[in-house]
Amino acid sequence: MTNVITLYLVVEPFQSTCSYNGRRFEHCCVSLALHLLSKEDVESEDDAKLEVEELAKAIPQGTDHTPHILDSALSGLSDRWKNWVIRSIFTLFMIAGFCGIIYIGPLALMATTLIVQVKCFQEIINIGYAVYRIHGLPWFRSLSWYFLITSNYFFYGENLMDYFAVVINRTEYLRVLVTYHRFISFCLYIVGFVWFVLSLVKKYYMKQFSLFAWTHVALLIVVTQSYLIIKNIFEGLIWFIVPVSMIVINDVMAYMFGFFFGKTPLIKLSPKKTWEGFIGGGISTVLLSLLISYFMCQYRYFVCPIEYSEILGQMTMDCEPSPLFQLQEYTLPSSLQVLWKMFSGKSTITLYPFLLHSLSMSVFSSVIGPFGGFFASGFKRAFKIKDFGDVIPGHGGIMDRFDCQYLMATFVNVYISSFIQTSSPQKLLQQVYSLKPEQQLQLFQTLKDSLQNRGLLNVY
Amino acid sequence: MTNVITLYLVVEPFQSTCSYNGRRFEHCCVSLALHLLSKEDVESEDDAKLEVEELAKAIPQGTDHTPHILDSALSGLSDRWKNWVIRSIFTLFMIAGFCGIIYIGPLALMATTLIVQVKCFQEIINIGYAVYRIHGLPWFRSLSWYFLITSNYFFYGENLMDYFAVVINRTEYLRVLVTYHRFISFCLYIVGFVWFVLSLVKKYYMKQFSLFAWTHVALLIVVTQSYLIIKNIFEGLIWFIVPVSMIVINDVMAYMFGFFFGKTPLIKLSPKKTWEGFIGGGISTVLLSLLISYFMCQYRYFVCPIEYSEILGQMTMDCEPSPLFQLQEYTLPSSLQVLWKMFSGKSTITLYPFLLHSLSMSVFSSVIGPFGGFFASGFKRAFKIKDFGDVIPGHGGIMDRFDCQYLMATFVNVYISSFIQTSSPQKLLQQVYSLKPEQQLQLFQTLKDSLQNRGLLNVY
Incomplete structure (x- = not known):
């Protein structure tokens, strides 16, 4: 010793x-x-050794959760192949689970997002505790969870307000929650803030502030981006399923290409990643996600935004599909026209406009997506852990699978708000009704004049 | 040595x-x-000593900037009084400067907010550099500033979009910036993100990630809250000047009461703060800010929201003051009625409704506001620095004066959006125009029916 x-x-x-x-x-x-x-070097090396020991105690590492039956069945294989089989099996399990949740419906998806969010937050916070070694400090664990609940109330409240405004405004009691929602959230936050200041203990100032910052960064990464995922789901299931599939396909295919053909290392940060995996994964992602998109464009269940129907008194996903999801004829640029004519005999191409958006999203997911992974592996190296957790055999923690999903969700949300979304008349009308009557009249008159000037409204 | x-x-x-x-x-x-x-203890004590030395090199400390003339004029005074005089003189200077900026107009105020924001960000980032001691690492300084610019573009863009939508929509060129604003911001952020991942150097992972988080927390504190300040200014100068004055008054009066009467220590975190200062400062804040509010309610320059006038082709602050700023008669609760009748001979009280809001804001600023200060002093103790900088003699850095201002600005913004703000017809109309023509017509018809049903619109 x-x-x-x-x-x-x-x-x-x-x-x-x-x-x-x-x-x-x-x-x-x-x-x-x-x-x-x-x-x-001696200082930092020994210091590192200490840290690794501390962290190993606090964060479960490796894939100890592999079921015994599987473990003994694979005992004849080399470690490399064993990991391959385990990883593949659990990838299939997860994909099946994902399909099952989609089948149940959007509310199940939202609930899953929420659960994943909580797990990810927990994994990040646990690393923070291990890094700053302040398990014993009073209040800190409660404080982190308190902030998680507060920020969830804030974000989901903001979300619900937008979408259920019509329903909520009918109930006098809930109206208060809508009108004062931000104020309530702010008060809750301030309570946490004051609580933090009062919980400061002289010897631990630096650790406490560091962990306070850590909690906030975790909230920024996990809660805000989960909120964006939920927002995407409301735009229509396709805006959620296609991007998620892209990341999954890219992960799986990059792993496969890397496993079988990988030779050239891609980046020092993740020594296992190869150029072969990066390129093979990228091309597969673009092709497969076009296929998935093409399939999904045909079903209203996937393409219709989720809205509250006043007539039915419940959430619906039925609509006249937007032009994005209706076949359209495109004329190709002349250079491509020749090729396409040879292939299909036609000079125009008929496709769903959504496929073009799907194309740009898949390019993002296969070029920038992996950087989410690099960032996560750099983070893991920085704090000298192998995985974020050990929940999924062969994969590590939940956060290990969702690092890129969050980045992707933000991209999709920005993409929708920039290129797709036009304000919905329902939402706007709700805002108009919240104006004072004379302002409503003023708006009405101005709109009337404008419509008449543009010849859209017959004067009667 | x-x-x-x-x-x-x-x-x-x-x-x-x-x-x-x-x-x-x-x-x-x-x-x-x-x-x-x-x-x-030896370890942490010596460690602390090392850190202080490192920090002292990187962050200018103390009040070395006191002009020589002042220094020699005050040579006869004790240190306590010397600091009092210097602090008072520079407080007056700052208040005068603040009034001057208000006199110049709202654009000058916004510019000042921007400059203060940049200075605060710089002070926080400099502490980060000193704490993690990575002055030599390539790219990191540029990366922080890059993120500052990116997030400013995002927030100010979002802001400008709301307020100048009418102007911007007339210029085809600027329209692109409005429509794709979020996408452009996101791309800029992604560039920074990829840049960070590529700049990771093996030995410094942990420091780099810590400083990356540090930068983001600084952005969260400084940029988002500066954005809220600018938003408040647009609601009317009074929403900016009154809260700022409240914090200034509270700071000054708590210092004065503490200086002359202070005996009972308030909180361990800031040993110089006393209950006498806290209570005296609080009462003065409530009274003085009612006075200031009463004065300001009478001028359109202060109470009118800043809007772009299409007729004048420029920004205006002229309006029919909202009912908030028009005298109204209130019946007092019976318990207070007797007292008020003895005092004034009337059973009702006539005042500007804004005064009631001013009252609740001043209570926040004197009860919760100081916690912003405690938080900042805890932070400074955690990283073993005396002040954030040395720009203002007797006060420290810019951030030392603005810690509570940011908290207050967020409170005011939430307060306005919860209790005051109703959507402006102009803004809504802008959104209606961005709908497709058939949606505009649909909205128009629904609004018309609704107005008729409520008897607000004569059928003609």
């Missing part, structure tokens, strides 16, 4: 003896000091 | 000699080690 002890000496230069608390230590100490001065 | 040297010894227990890299060090080392083992 070896103990690592840290010593600090105050050495008066140009003296061959040094003293500590009145005792004199000759030669040996000074020469030891000089000896160590030339070896800068 | 004293050098602090860090030694790491690997000590085999139950041996009276220890070796390091083949050399043997007898007795002295082991006894030194045992000696130190019994003094746990």
Whole structure:
């Protein structure tokens, strides 16, 4: 057994003896000091060792959860192949689960997003606790969870307000929650903030502030982006399923291409990733997601935004599909026209406009998506952990599978708001009704004049 | 001169000699080690010392900027009074400057907010650099500033879009910036994100990630809240000036009350703060801000929202003041009625409704506001610095004066959106025009029916 002890000496230069608390230590100490001065690395290496030990205790690592039956069935395989089989099996499990949830309906999807969010937050926060080693400090765990609940209330409230405004406005009681929603959220946050300030303990200031920042970064990554995922679901299931599939396909195919053909290392940060995997995964992603998109464009269940129907008194996903999901004829640029004519005999191409959007999303997911993964592996290396957790055999923690999903969801949300979304008349009307009557009249008159000027409204 | 040297010894227990890299060090080392083992605190104390030295180099501390003339004029005073005089003089300077900026107009105020924002960001980032000691790392400084610019583009863009939508929509060129604003911002962010991942250097992962988080927390504190300040300014100068004055008054009066009457310590975190200062400051804040509000309610320059006038082709602050700023008669609760009747001879009280809002804001600023200050002083203690900077003699850095302002601005913004703001017809109309013509017609018809049903519109 070896103990690592840290010593600090105050050495008066140009003296061959040094003293500590009145005792004199000759030669040996000074020469030891000089000896160590030339070896800068020792400090950080030993420090790192300590940290790894601490972290290993706090964060479950590796894939210990592999079921015993599987473990014994695969005992004849090499580690490389064993991992391949386990990973593949659990990938299929997850894909099947995902399909099942889609089949149940959008509310199940939202619930899943919420659960995944909580798990991811938990994994990130646990690393924070391990890194700053303040398990014993009072209040801190409660405080993190309190902030999670507060920010969820804020974001989901903002979301519900937009979509259920019509329903909520009918119930006097819920109206208060809508009108004062932000104020309530802010008050809840302030309570947490004051709580934090009052929980500060002299010896731990730096750790407490670091973990406070850690909590906020975790909220920024997990809660805000989960909120965007939910927003995407409301735009229509296709805006959720297609991007998620893209990341899954890219992960799986990059792993497969890398496993079978990988030779050229891609980036130092993730030594296992190869150019072959990156390119093979990218091309597969573009092709397969076009196929999936083509399939989904044909079903209202996937393409219709989720709205509250006043007539039915419930959520519906029935609509006249937007032009995005109706076949349209496109004339190809002349250079491509020749090729296409040889292939199909036609000079125009008929497709769903959504496929073009699907194309740009898949390019993003296969070029920028992996950077989400690099970021996560850099993060894991920084804090010297192998995975975020050990929930999924062969994959690691939940966060290990969702790092790129969050980045993708943000991209899709921005993409929709920039290129697709036009304000919905229902939502706007709701806002108009919240104006004062005279303002409503004023708006009505201005709109009337404008419509008449543009010849859209017959004067009657 | 004293050098602090860090030694790491690997000590085999139950041996009276220890070796390091083949050399043997007898007795002295082991006894030194045992000696130190019994003094746990030494490590953190010396560590702290090192950090303070490092930080002191990077962050200018103290009030060295006091002009020489002032310094010599005050040479006869004790340090306590000297600081009082210097602080008072520069407080007056700042208040005068603030009034000057208000006199110039709202654009000057916004520019000031922007400059303050940049200075605060710089101060926070500089502390980050000092704490993580990575001055030498490539790209990191540029990356922080890049994120500052990106997030400013995003937030100010979002802001400008709301308010100048009418103007911008007339210019085809600017329209692109409006429509794709979010997408452009996201792309800019992604560039920074990829840049960060590519700039990761093996030895510094942990420091780089910590500083990346630090940058984001700084953006969260400074940029988002500056954005809220600008939003408040647009609602009418009074929503900016009154809250700012409240914090200033609270700071100044708490300091004064504390200086002259302070005896009972308030909180361990800020040993100089006293209950006397807290209570005296609080009461003064409530009273003085009612006075200021009463004065400001009478001028359109202060109460009118800033809007773009299509007729004048420029920004205006002229309007029919909202009922908030028009005198109204209130009946007091019966318990207060008696007192008020004795005092004024009337049973009702006539005041601007804004005064009631001013009252609740001043209560927030004097009860919760100081927690912003406690948070900041905890932060400074955590990282062992005295002030955020040394720009203002007697006060420290810009951030030292603005810590509470940011918290207050967020409160005011939430307060407005919950209790005051109704959507402006102009903004809504803009959104209606962005709908497709048939949707505009649909909205028009629904609105017409609704107005007729409520008897607001004569059928003609």
